[in-house]
Amino acid sequence: MDYTHDFEKVRRIDKKIVYKLWDLGCDLYFEESLAHHVNFRLGGNVPLLIVPNNKIGLIETLKLLKCEEFDYRILGNGTNIIPTDKSKDFAVISTERINEVRIKEGIVYASAGVSFKSLCLAASENSLSGLEKAYGLPGSVGGAIYMNAGCYGWETAENVVSIEVFDGNEIFEMKPDEAKFGYRNSVFKNERSLIILGAKFRLAHGKKDEILELMTETMRKRYEKQPLEYPSAGSVFKRPRPDFYVGTAIESLGLKGYQIGGAQVSEKHAGFIINKNNATASDVLKLIDFIKTKVKEHYNVELETEVEIWD
Ligand SMILES: Cc1cc2nc3c(=O)[nH]c(=O)nc-3n(C[C@H](O)[C@H](O)[C@H](O)COP(=O)(O)OP(=O)(O)OC[C@H]3O[C@@H](n4cnc5c(N)ncnc54)[C@H](O)[C@@H]3O)c2cc1C
Numbered sequence: 001m002d003y004t005h006d007f008e009k010v011r012r013i014d015k016k017i018v019y020k021l022w023d024l025g026c027d028l029y030f031e032e033s034l035a036h037h038v039n040f041r042l043g044g045n046v047p048l049l050i051v052p053n054n055k056i057g058l059i060e061t062l063k064l065l066k067c068e069e070f071d072y073r074i075l076g077n078g079t080n081i082i083p084t085d086k087s088k089d090f091a092v093i094s095t096e097r098i099n100e101v102r103i104k105e106g107i108v109y110a111s112a113g114v115s116f117k118s119l120c121l122a123a124s125e126n127s128l129s130g131l132e133k134a135y136g137l138p139g140s141v142g143g144a145i146y147m148n149a150g151c152y153g154w155e156t157a158e159n160v161v162s163i164e165v166f167d168g169n170e171i172f173e174m175k176p177d178e179a180k181f182g183y184r185n186s187v188f189k190n191e192r193s194l195i196i197l198g199a200k201f202r203l204a205h206g207k208k209d210e211i212l213e214l215m216t217e218t219m220r221k222r223y224e225k226q227p228l229e230y231p232s233a234g235s236v237f238k239r240p241r242p243d244f245y246v247g248t249a250i251e252s253l254g255l256k257g258y259q260i261g262g263a264q265v266s267e268k269h270a271g272f273i274i275n276k277n278n279a280t281a282s283d284v285l286k287l288i289d290f291i292k293t294k295v296k297e298h299y300n301v302e303l304e305t306e307v308e309i310w311d
Pocket of ligand 1: 078143226228
């Protein structure tokens with residue numbers, strides 16, 4: 001494809017927007033496959049992937065796209081997303097370079113793009129305790145706040161003191177009760193105009209060796225039980241009620257290893273679907289529907305996905 005001479009004809013985005021984004025210092029990727037950016041390694045193209053290089057760049061990008069009425073999605077580390085195979089009409093803004101960590105008197109500020117693992121490591125280096133059970137949680141700080149990620153009895157909301165939010169017009173500090181945290185839920189899931197810029201976490205002083213030991217123990221549990229060696233988006237379904245273990249239920253139906261196209265119910269953990277062999281999003285979505293039907297038939301339980309489907 002020769003796109004050197006006629007920008008508008010081959011790009012699905014206005015040249016004026018592109019020039020403004022370059023002026024803001026963003027890196028731009030045109031007709032970018034989301035498969036390169038989500039952990040599941042599948043999904044169609046977006047007309048533009050925008051990578052702002054600092055927080056101001058991110059804010060100005062958000063203002064610009066709002067003003068131009070160009071639809072967008074925010075991408076953290078892409079560990080909880082299934083983008084469908086078709087080409088999208090929206091741009092994607094990555095927070096990967098918005099990654100500052102500051103620590104003062106037991107309060108850790110981390111901006112949205114900081115990986116949760118880096119946050120846990122920064123806390124441990126400073127002998128701060130509270131995030132040990134989160135060590136190994138894939139994804140970014142923004143993604144963890146967005147869905148109140150949790151594991152091993154710990155939830156993101158537990159340590160949050162405040163969240164730095166941009167609402168399209170201004171930046172403000174949101175208190176945890178305003179964030180309406182619930183099980184894998186927060187206000188950000190329902191209000192897409194609210195963008196998480198960062199968050200402050202309260203941690204307690206502890207003994208570094210004990211913190212590190214618990215972190216290592218947590219990480220071991222993960223790689224012993226979860227198929228980390230394959231692309232996935234983690235647990236596919238929410239737990240419908242506290243006493244219903246989705247993985248166990250799927251396993252009881254003999255579905256471990258069940259495959260549609262390149263997507264497979266993990267043999268290691270039936271709550272995970274893995275990209276076993278060049279799966280498409282369509283393979284994964286068919287497998288999700290199949291599992292939902294079987295679980296409904298046998299347990300009369302409606303499963304809801306924990307992963308986000310970007311259509
Ligand atoms: C192997 C594996 C294990 C996992 N284990 C767990 C687990 O134990 N517990 C758990 O809860 N989850 C788990 N997950 C799911 C996932 O890691 C978490 O949900 C994580 O918090 C998602 O973060 P992310 O940065 O990857 O978000 P993304 O996948 O990039 O995005 C998820 C959603 O958050 C939104 N978002 C991201 N950043 C922002 C922002 N700054 N402002 C507004 N919206 C934003 C996105 O638009 C999107 O809608 C696992 C996933 C994998 C692959």
